[in-house]
Each structure stands twice: as C-alpha cells, then as structure tokens.
Amino acid sequence: MSDPERIPDIDFEDRMASVEFRVAATAHITVDGDACRGCTTKACVTACPARLFVPTSDGGILFNYEQCFECGTCYLVCNRAGAITWAYPEGGHGVAFRRS
Amino acid sequence: MPETFQDFDAVVVGAGPAGSTAALVLARAGRRVALLERGPYPGSKNMYGGVVYGRVLDGLLPAWWDEVPAQRWVTRRSTMVLTPTQALSVDFRTQAWGSPPYNGCTTLRPDFDRWLAGKAEEAGAVLITSTTATGLLRQGTRTVGVRTDRPQGDLRAPVVVACDGVNSFLAKEAGLYHHPEPEHFTLGVKEVLGLPRHEVEKRFALQGDEGMDIEILGGTGPVPGGGFLYTNLDSIAVGVVLHLPALAASRRRPEDLIADLKAHPAIAPLVAGGDLKEFSAHLIPEGGYEAMPGVVADGLLVAGDAAGLCLAAGLWLEGVNFAIASGQAAAEAAIEALRSGDSSAAGLAGYRRRLEASFVLQDHKKLRRAPGLVLSERVQHQYPKALCDVVEALFTVDNPAPKRGALRAARAVGKNDGVRLRDLARDLYTMARTFG
Numbered sequence: 001m002s003d004p005e006r007i008p009d010i011d012f013e014d015r016m017a018s019v020e021f022r023v024a025a026t027a028h029i030t031v032d033g034d035a036c037r038g039c040t041t042k043a044c045v046t047a048c049p050a051r052l053f054v055p056t057s058d059g060g061i062l063f064n065y066e067q068c069f070e071c072g073t074c075y076l077v078c079n080r081a082g083a084i085t086w087a088y089p090e091g092g093h094g095v096a097f098r099r100s
Numbered sequence: 101m102p103e104t105f106q107d108f109d110a111v112v113v114g115a116g117p118a119g120s121t122a123a124l125v126l127a128r129a130g131r132r133v134a135l136l137e138r139g140p141y142p143g144s145k146n147m148y149g150g151v152v153y154g155r156v157l158d159g160l161l162p163a164w165w166d167e168v169p170a171q172r173w174v175t176r177r178s179t180m181v182l183t184p185t186q187a188l189s190v191d192f193r194t195q196a197w198g199s200p201p202y203n204g205c206t207t208l209r210p211d212f213d214r215w216l217a218g219k220a221e222e223a224g225a226v227l228i229t230s231t232t233a234t235g236l237l238r239q240g241t242r243t244v245g246v247r248t249d250r251p252q253g254d255l256r257a258p259v260v261v262a263c264d265g266v267n268s269f270l271a272k273e274a275g276l277y278h279h280p281e282p283e284h285f286t287l288g289v290k291e292v293l294g295l296p297r298h299e300v301e302k303r304f305a306l307q308g309d310e311g312m313d314i315e316i317l318g319g320t321g322p323v324p325g326g327g328f329l330y331t332n333l334d335s336i337a338v339g340v341v342l343h344l345p346a347l348a349a350s351r352r353r354p355e356d357l358i359a360d361l362k363a364h365p366a367i368a369p370l371v372a373g374g375d376l377k378e379f380s381a382h383l384i385p386e387g388g389y390e391a392m393p394g395v396v397a398d399g400l401l402v403a404g405d406a407a408g409l410c411l412a413a414g415l416w417l418e419g420v421n422f423a424i425a426s427g428q429a430a431a432e433a434a435i436e437a438l439r440s441g442d443s444s445a446a447g448l449a450g451y452r453r454r455l456e457a458s459f460v461l462q463d464h465k466k467l468r469r470a471p472g473l474v475l476s477e478r479v480q481h482q483y484p485k486a487l488c489d490v491v492e493a494l495f496t497v498d499n500p501a502p503k504r505g506a507l508r509a510a511r512a513v514g515k516n517d518g519v520r521l522r523d524l525a526r527d528l529y530t531m532a533r534t535f536g
C-alpha cells in the first residue's frame with residue numbers, strides 16, 4: 001500500500017528508543033560474517049524486528065547485539081549452519097519490557 | 101538413583117505463567133521449589149497481545165479478579181476480515197463478561213507475570229531473578245538439575261520443570277524437539293500506543309472498565325498471519341503475527357506491516373494520534389498438536405510455550421491459559437513422583453495423562469488441522485476477498501437493476517475471485533471438523 005495520505009510512520013530510531021535495554025558487557029549473539037558472504041537469502045536482514053543485521057559492501061554482515069528482543073527469529077530463518085551463535089544474555093541484562 | 105545433595109525438590113525454569121503456576125502448586129504442597137527467571141523481574145522478557153482468559157485460575161486463586169492487575173475487562177470481541185479496501189466484522193458484545201466471574205481481561209505482562217510470581221513466592225517458592233539457566237545438569241540421560249550463569253550456580257533437584265518459553269533450549273538439550281522448523285513459528289510485533297482514557301472509550305464504544313479485542317484476518321499483506329488490536333486503560337495494543345518463512349521470503353519489514361495495518365481505512369481512525377509507548381517482538385509456537393515436542397523425560401517436565409502448547413488458530417490466540425493449565429498439571433505430576441520417590445520418565449508420566457484429560461490437549465487435538473488451514477493462501481487472501489465482495493454486492497443498491505439474491509451474488513463473486521468450489525467444499529468440511 002502506498003497511499004500518500006497515510007499516517008506518517010514512526011522513525012525507526014524513535015521506535016527502538018521506546019524500548020528499555022540493559023546492555024550486557026558481552027554479546028549474547030555472534031554472527032560469522034565469513035559464513036554470511038555466500039548467503040544468497042540474507043533472510044535475517046529484513047526479518048529481524050530490531051534491524052540488527054546490516055549487509056556490508058563485500059557481501060558480509062555487520063551485527064550489533066545491543067538492542068535485541070531475544071526473540072529467536074534470526075536463528076530460525078538462517079539456513080547456514082554456524083553463521084549465527086545464539087544464546088540468552090547474562091541474567092538481568094538485555095530487553096526489559098514495561099508496557100507489553 | 102545414587103544419594104546426592106539436593107538443593108530443592110524441584111527447580112522451575114522461567115517465571116512466565118507456566119513456571120509461576122508450577123512453582124505455586126509445588127510450594128503449596130510443601131515442596132522446596134526454586135523459580136528461576138533470567139529477566140530482572142518476571143514479565144520483563146515477555147510480550148503478548150493481550151488478553152488473559154482467567155477461567156483457568158478459578159480453582160487456583162479463587163476471586164482472582166479482585167486482585168489481578170487488569171487493564172480492562174473484555175465485553176466486546178470482534179473478528180475483522182480485511183481486503184485492502186474493504187472490511188467485514190463480526191462484532192459481539194455481552195455484559196455477562198463485564199462482572200464476576202468475567203471472561204478475560206487485558207493486562208500487561210510485566211504486571212501480570214509479576215503478580216502471579218508473587219503468588220508463588222507467598223506460597224513459599226524461592227524466586228531467583230536475573231539468573232539464566234545455561235543448561236541441564238545431567239547424569240547420563242537423566243536430568244538432575246540446571247546450570248546457571250551465577251558463580252557456583254548449579255542447582256540440583258530430582259525434578260526440573262522447563263517453562264522457559266518458545267525457544268526452550270532446555271527441551272532441545274534434552275532431545276525432546278526433533279528439528280524446530282521455522283514453519284512452526286510466527287513472529288509477533290506490536291506497538292503500545294498511548295491515548296487518553298476517554299478517547300479509548302469513545303473510539304471503541306466502551307464504558308468504565310469495559311474492554312475490546314479485535315482479531316484481524318487478511319491485514320498482513322503478502323505474509324500469512326493475522327492482526328490484532330486490544331484496548332488497555334489508557335493505551336491500545338496493535339500488532340501483527342507473521343508466518344516466519346513467508347516473512348523472510350517476502351523481504352518486507354515487520355514494522356512496515358504494522359504500518360500497513362494501521363493505515364487501513366477501517367483501522368486508521370481507531371489508532372490515529374496514538375503515541376508510541378513501547379515496541380516489542382516475540383515468537384509464537386504455532387505448529388499445534390502435530391509439531392509438539394515430547395513433554396516428559398527422566399527428571400524433566402516441559403510446560404507452556406516451551407512445549408508448544410500455545411493455541412494459535414485463527415479465531416483464537418490463547419497461550420497464557422494453556423501455560424497456566426500445563427504448569428499446574430506438571431506440578432501435580434511432579435508432586436506425585438516426589439511422593440513415590442520415582443522421578444524417572446515413568447514416574448512423571450502422570451503429566452501427559454493430565455494434559456490429555458484437560459482442555460490443553462483436547463483443544464489442541466480438536467484444532468490440529470487449524471494451523472495449515474488458517475495460514476493457507478485461500479483463507480488468507482481468497483476467502484476474505486470473496487466474503488467482502490459478496491457482502492458488497494448484497495449491500496450495493498444497483499437501481500434500476502433489481503436486487504440479486506445472496507446466492508446469485510455469491511456465485512458471481514466466486515467465479516470472479518477464482519474461488520474453486522472443490523477447494524471451498526473441502527475447506528468448509530475441514531473448518532466444520534476443526535471449529536465445529
């Protein structure tokens with residue numbers, strides 16, 4: 001739908017600023033950029049609700065764990081064994097919902 | 101089993117509705133129980149639509165409605181079928197749901213989960229927050245406790261109840277899941293939008309603490325799934341549930357699909373001017389009965405979303421009540437096993453029997469064909485369009501042409517929208533068997 005009169009959407013940074021993250025010192029998810037280089041789907045890039053997977057010009061992936069919902073979408077849609085190493089953050093850290 | 105030191109009679113992992121209920125029931129039976137939660141407070145990791153259907157609490161917490169942190173009591177429930185330019189609603193209201201014993205309330209998970217975990221604590225359970233269970237402690241194939249990310253954080257107990265939610269790494273580690281397939285999951289994303297209380301009441305025709313829930317079919321563009329809109333006291337929750345493989349293949353962004361839904365002419369006036377309070381995302385196990393993992397192993401029980409027990413089948417999105425009932429059944433089986441001194445899979449087998457005897461597995465068995473049907477192209481796109489077109493044909497005044505009867509309108513539309521009678525007959529038959 002591309003209705004010109006549609007209500008303006010929320011800027012993505014503002015959207016993520018509405019969520020509290022108690023960022024841990026170490027990453028709970030790591031992505032092996034080399035494994036991603038040959039990936040043709042790059043499914044994580046559009047599916048991750050927090051937009052944490054950013055494609056690089058050389059076909060790899062840049063990943064930042066800090067604003068992660070800990071949902072699990074990325075490891076389920078990724079079909080390359082070993083590309084994503086996924087665990088929950090250290091207790092007490094990560095996303096902290098208040099209004100959901 | 102060799103005599104080893106036991107820290108607790110049972111360790112429950114996850115202080116969501118399943119885990120807090122399991123801990124409550126075990127503690128009431130006088131058992132020493134630890135309730136582990138990785139978040140800083142119960143509910144901090146959890147989001148849902150949300151309505152809690154509380155009938156399941158009647159036996160556990162009589163007059164729960166006097167204390168549950170409710171936002172609104174649902175008295176109006178509507179199912180909406182959308183095409184890009186049409187909307188057809190079945191809208192139901194009953195005042196019977198507006199007073200005790202009620203039917204369901206909207207409530208926020210950080211409030212509800214904290215409340216329920218508090219009940220377990222009052223009964224004597226030891227709630228340990230900010231602590232992640234990192235794996236199972238095992239002797240051979242038998243689970244004898246959990247490892248945590250605290251220093252010297254191993255906790256030993258004859259029974260571990262895994263209530264660790266949709267990604268359940270504990271059930272996977274125990275080998276109870278075959279291979280979790282993306283097609284058995286949907287991603288839910290939602291926005292909580294602040295609106296003045298009187299505005300919520302005006303837009304949804306509510307009074308006092310009455311609430312509304314709307315389930316939406318056909319509002320998720322190319323991605324099979326559904327939409328929802330719920331009223332809180334002074335906010336609304338609007339979101340979409342998206343089938344994972346299709347979401348990935350579509351290259352659409354989840355938040356753009358919410359934006360599309362919010363821009364629909366039937367939805368836009370309801371959400372206009374709402375101010376974003378929180379954006380959130382969470383998976384739903386949507387595979388139903390056919391995709392369920394094993395729920396019992398030596399020393400281990402699995403309940404709630406961890407066991408894929410959420411009921412997500414078109415008209416229904418119920419997981420909290422299924423989690424509570426399964427947590428209770430797991431605790432009762434654990435109590436039985438502890439009493440007889442046998443917490444092997446055989447000793448814990450009462451869990452599965454209890455689930456079979458309750459609505460948990462009976463509803464799932466009845467609705468076992470629902471996931472495939474609800475997510476099919478026909479139910480997602482073809483039928484909504486055909487339904488809306490039939491109603492549009494019926495309600496359009498075409499003078500001087502005489503009115504067409506409903507059947508003629510349906511026949512013409514069916515042809516136009518490519519509905520094949522053979523598919524329709526088969527789907528109606530499946531629907532009758534599934535939902536009838």
Ligand SMILES: Cc1cc2nc3c(=O)[nH]c(=O)nc-3n(C[C@H](O)[C@H](O)[C@H](O)COP(=O)(O)OP(=O)(O)OC[C@H]3O[C@@H](n4cnc5c(N)ncnc54)[C@H](O)[C@@H]3O)c2cc1C
Pocket residue numbers: 088113114115116117118119136137138139142143144145146147148149150151152153231232233234263264265266287288289290339341382383384403404405406410417418419420421423
């Ligand atoms: C978008 C959406 C809408 C929904 N709408 C509704 C609705 O309207 N009504 C309804 O009834 N249901 C709804 N559901 C389903 C419902 O939310 C779930 O079925 C329900 O929360 C399951 O409860 P649970 O206790 O099994 O798991 P959860 O609520 O997920 O709780 C699991 C808990 O375990 C903790 N945990 C996980 N791993 C570990 C670990 N390793 N160590 C320590 N702690 C851990 C988590 O932090 C969490 O607190 C919805 C779900 C979604 C996503």
Ligand code: SF4
Pocket residue numbers: 031035036039040041042043044045053061077078079080083084
């Ligand atoms: S993480 Fe997986 S899906 Fe994403 S680019 Fe890498 S291999 Fe592809």
Ligand code: SF4
Pocket residue numbers: 029047048049050051052067068069070071072073074075
């Ligand atoms: S867990 Fe969810 S939010 Fe976190 S990186 Fe993966 S897809 Fe994104």
